[in-house]
Amino acid sequence: MADQLTDDQLADLFAGLRADTVAAVLPPGADAARHTVRRRRQARAAVTGGLAVAAVAGVVGVAVAGTPAAPPAEPTGPLPTADRSALRDLAESVLPPDARSAAAWSFSLGDETSNTAGELPAGSYRMVVACAGDGGTDVLVRWTPRGEDNLFDPERxxxxxxxxxxxxxxxxxxxLRFVTPRDGEVMVSVEAVDGAAGRAGFAYRIVPAR
Amino acid sequence: MALTTDLHPPPETTRAVPDFDELYAAHYADLTVQLFAYFGDRQEAQDVVQEAFCRALARWSSVSRYDDPVAWVRRVAWNLAVSRWRRARTALGFLRRQRVAEPQVDGPSPERVALVRALATLPGVQRRAMVLHYLADLTVAEIAQREGVAEGTVKSWLHRGRAALAVQLRPTGTEVSRG
Structure with missing residues (x-):
């Protein structure tokens, strides 16, 4: 049809968009990324055992605990399985016992993100975490209403x-504190960073806040 | 609770480990274009792509061994942008609309702006498929794998996306009658 773009014309439009935008983009640079990562490692080391929490959608609280520590070790390869298991057990051992536990997991950190999921009733929760070993972790808690299988879909x-x-x-x-607005499923994703893969164990317990 | 595995496929290979600086130099701008085309905010796109590269660097010993480290960076940037967009949609919606209306001295041409605006009218899955196909140069099969859908579904998204853009971006001087 004469009044509609052909696929080739559409491809040309996208190519033009790419060319124009690339020409206008000024990359901060790999060195800037390196500086950011170094600064974060130093900040992370300053609150070893602590948890820096970013609020999302106004439903997250913050609690920080911990003591100063040496900078995180550089990655030196995975530890033997027995050592990794011991670190996992160590992380679990420092979690305070709580009979009202709604969910609890412990695991060794590897290259892959560790995802654990389960159903939780609507409510406010405290998630107590501990990590034993080297490096650090990024923790992400997702929620989806019961019956919707969307935990891996960032848009849902x-x-x-x-x-x-x-x-x-x-x-x-x-x-870490969070609220589930309705009955649903929660997934906790824990990703090893700064050399924690193969060299750290992680444990968490979720309990009703009140 | 059931323990599941990862979003990110990390099969290790025996090929040479890519250099972070080279990967950054080769892909930062292109990834920014893709995020800009999808979300419509160039500065936001630059920010999330830079943050995604920072996260890749923090775990480079793992990411560098993935089959496609760029795909990992793209997914992280995309997820970051979605999270920011979800927050901004409610808190900063008005300001964002104002920003779009601002004159852009060094921005893309009106033709490019029209393309980005037309893309913004598509449903998310169609828009994502169009961006991944035309800007990330992914094949239908690769998009299907990324999205976890059948190839036929991706073809349908692309077909509908093309049709919608073709009407919106029809050559100047033509009119479409509306019922």
């Missing part, structure tokens, strides 16, 4: 909390 699942933890040889627990 609601991120109710995010945080960063620093791992330590003598970990101390930190707390």
């Amino acid at each position: 699942a609601v991120v109710v909390a995010t945080g960063e933890t620093a791992c330590a040889a003598a970990p101390s627990p930190a707390t």
